[in-house]
Amino acid sequence: MTRDIIVCSLERWDDVWRRNQFLVRELLALHPERRVLFVAPAWDAMHGIVNRRPPPGPALRTVEIGRLWELTPRKWLPRLAGPFADRSLYRQVGTAVQRVGLTRPVLWVNDSVYAGLVDVTGYSTVYDITDDWLLLPFPDREIVRRRAREASLLRQAAEVVVCSENLAASRGRARPVHLIPNAVDADAFRRPAPRPLDLPAGATAVYVGTLHDDRIDVDLVVRLAAAVHRATVVLVGPNCLSRTSQQRLDAMPNVRVLGSRPYATVPAYLQHASVVIVPHRVTPFTASLDPIKAYECEAVGTPTVATPLPGFVPDRGCIRTAAPGAWVEAVRAMIEEPPAAAPTDGLPTWRDRARVFDTVLQAAVRHRPSVGAAEPGP
Numbered sequence: 001m002t003r004d005i006i007v008c009s010l011e012r013w014d015d016v017w018r019r020n021q022f023l024v025r026e027l028l029a030l031h032p033e034r035r036v037l038f039v040a041p042a043w044d045a046m047h048g049i050v051n052r053r054p055p056p057g058p059a060l061r062t063v064e065i066g067r068l069w070e071l072t073p074r075k076w077l078p079r080l081a082g083p084f085a086d087r088s089l090y091r092q093v094g095t096a097v098q099r100v101g102l103t104r105p106v107l108w109v110n111d112s113v114y115a116g117l118v119d120v121t122g123y124s125t126v127y128d129i130t131d132d133w134l135l136l137p138f139p140d141r142e143i144v145r146r147r148a149r150e151a152s153l154l155r156q157a158a159e160v161v162v163c164s165e166n167l168a169a170s171r172g173r174a175r176p177v178h179l180i181p182n183a184v185d186a187d188a189f190r191r192p193a194p195r196p197l198d199l200p201a202g203a204t205a206v207y208v209g210t211l212h213d214d215r216i217d218v219d220l221v222v223r224l225a226a227a228v229h230r231a232t233v234v235l236v237g238p239n240c241l242s243r244t245s246q247q248r249l250d251a252m253p254n255v256r257v258l259g260s261r262p263y264a265t266v267p268a269y270l271q272h273a274s275v276v277i278v279p280h281r282v283t284p285f286t287a288s289l290d291p292i293k294a295y296e297c298e299a300v301g302t303p304t305v306a307t308p309l310p311g312f313v314p315d316r317g318c319i320r321t322a323a324p325g326a327w328v329e330a331v332r333a334m335i336e337e338p339p340a341a342a343p344t345d346g347l348p349t350w351r352d353r354a355r356v357f358d359t360v361l362q363a364a365v366r367h368r369p370s371v372g373a374a375e376p377g378p
Contacts, residue, residue: 002031003365004105006097006123008114010130012040012056013063013070015262016238019130019163019182019292020110026354027361028067036068037096041111042075042089060096071096089113090120106361109157112149118156124364127157129167129177132288136214158364161357164290164310178360183348184295190343193268198258203231203335206273208266209293211257212240215286217307218248220279223328225252231335233277236261236269270300275334278306282324294319301343305331317344 005027009020024036043055060071073092077085093114097105107123109115110130118125133146154160160177162168168179199206205224209215218241225233233255239246249255261269270276276297280286286309294311297304297319306312308321315321318341322330 002034003361004035004102005108005361006037006039006093006102006105007108008039008111008117010041010111012072013038016260017263022183022350023354023357024068026351027358028064030354030358035066035100035102037100037102037105038063038068038070039093039114040070040072042073044075059092060099069096069100086113086116090117093117094121106364108361109153112146112153115149115152118153125157126159126161126360126364127153128161129171130163132167132170132285135283135285135288158367159360161360164288166288166310180353180356180360181348182290182292182295183350183353184292184299185350186299186347189267189270189296189299191267193271195272196265196268199234199269199272200232200256203228203274204234205231205275205277205331205335206234206236206269207277207279208236208269210238210240211235213242213245215280216241217279217281217324218245220324220327221255222248222252224277224279224331225255227328227332228335229254231274232256234258234269236266266296267300270296270302273302274338275331276302276304277331278304278312279327280307280309282307282309295347298344299347301341303334303339303341305334318342
C-alpha cells in the first residue's frame with residue numbers, strides 16, 4: 001500500500017523551488033493515489049507583530065486539489081516556552097492531517113524542529129538531512145537544542161537520508177544512511193528562453209541562489225564588481241543578507257540585487273549570462289551541501305566559475321573552479337574571452353532521485369529499527 005506523506009520542510013511551497021518540492025512533485029507522479037501534507041516553517045506571531053508582517057495566507061491551503069496541501073503553522077508562544085511551543089505546532093499538524101484525511105502517513109522530517117512529532121504520532125519516519133546546521137555559529141543554547149533534536153531523530157527514525165558525501169560521512173558514523181544527491185530538470189534548463197527584461201544589457205556575471213552571509217562571500221562579489229566595472233554583477237534569489245552586507249553591495253554601482261524570481265524563469269538568467277558565478281564561502285558548512293545550481297549550470301552549459309567546493313570540483317563541462325585568491329581574476333578573464341557553451345549530457349533527473357527516495361519511504365513503513373543514540377560528528 002502506498003502511504004500518504006507529511007513533509008516537515010525547511011522552506012515554504014512557493015515559486016522558488018528547492019529539493020523538497022522537486023521530490024514531492026515526482027513522488028506524487030509515481031503514485032496517483034498518494035496525498036501529501038507539506039508543513040512549511042511556522043509563522044512566528046511575536047516576530048510578525050513586531051515587524052508588521054502578517055501571516056503568509058491561510059494556515060492550511062490547497063496546492064493541488066485532492067493531492068497536496070500546505071500547512072503554515074502559527075507559532076503563538078516564544079521559544080522560551082520550550083515544549084509548550086512545540087506541542088502547539090504538533091497539534092496543528094495533527095488537526096491538518098484530520099482535515100485533509102491522510103491515512104497512516106509516513107513522516108518525512110527535514111526540519112528538526114519536528115523531532116518530537118515522531119513520539120507524538122508514532123508514524124514511521126524518514127529523517128532527511130540537506131544542510132549541516134550544526135556547523136553554523138548559533139548561540140550555545142540553540143546549538144544544544146539542535147544537537148538534541150538531531151540525536152533524537154537519528155535514534156528514532158526508521159531511515160535517514162543525506163544529500164552529500166560529507167553528510168554521509170559524518171552522519172554515517174552514528175547509523176546507516178542513504179545518500180540521495182540532488183538533480184536537475186535538464187529539458188527545462190535547455191529550452192531556449194527570451195532574455196529577462198530585468199537582466200542588464202551588456203556583459204553580465206550572474207549568480208542564482210539564496211543570498212545569505214553563511215553562503216555568499218560578499219567580499220568576493222565586491223572585489224569582482226570593482227575589477228569588472230564595465231560588466232554588471234547580477235544576484236538573483238531570496239535575499240537574506242545582513243544589513244551590512246547589503247550596504248556593501250549597494251555601494252557598488254555595477255551590482256544588481258534582483259531578489260527572488262519564480263523557478264520557471266531561472267533558466268533564462270543562466271542562459272543569457274555572460275558568465276555564471278558561484279562565489280560561495282569555503283567553509284565546513286558549505287562543504288556539506290550538494291548544490292542544485294551545479295546540476296543546473298551543467299544542464300545549461302553557460303561558462304561557470306565557482307569557488308572550490310564539493311558539487312563543483314572537479315572541473316568539468318562548463319564549470320571551472322578557482323580558490324578565493326584567484327577567483328576574481330578567473331571570472332574577469334572569462335568575461336573578456338568567454339568560451340562557448342558546453343552543456344553536459346546524462347545528468348541525473350528528479351524522477352531518478354524520487355524513485356530511490358520512494359524505496360526509502362517504503363522501507364520506513366516496513367521496519368522501524370531501534371538505533372542507539374549517537375552524537376553526530378561535525
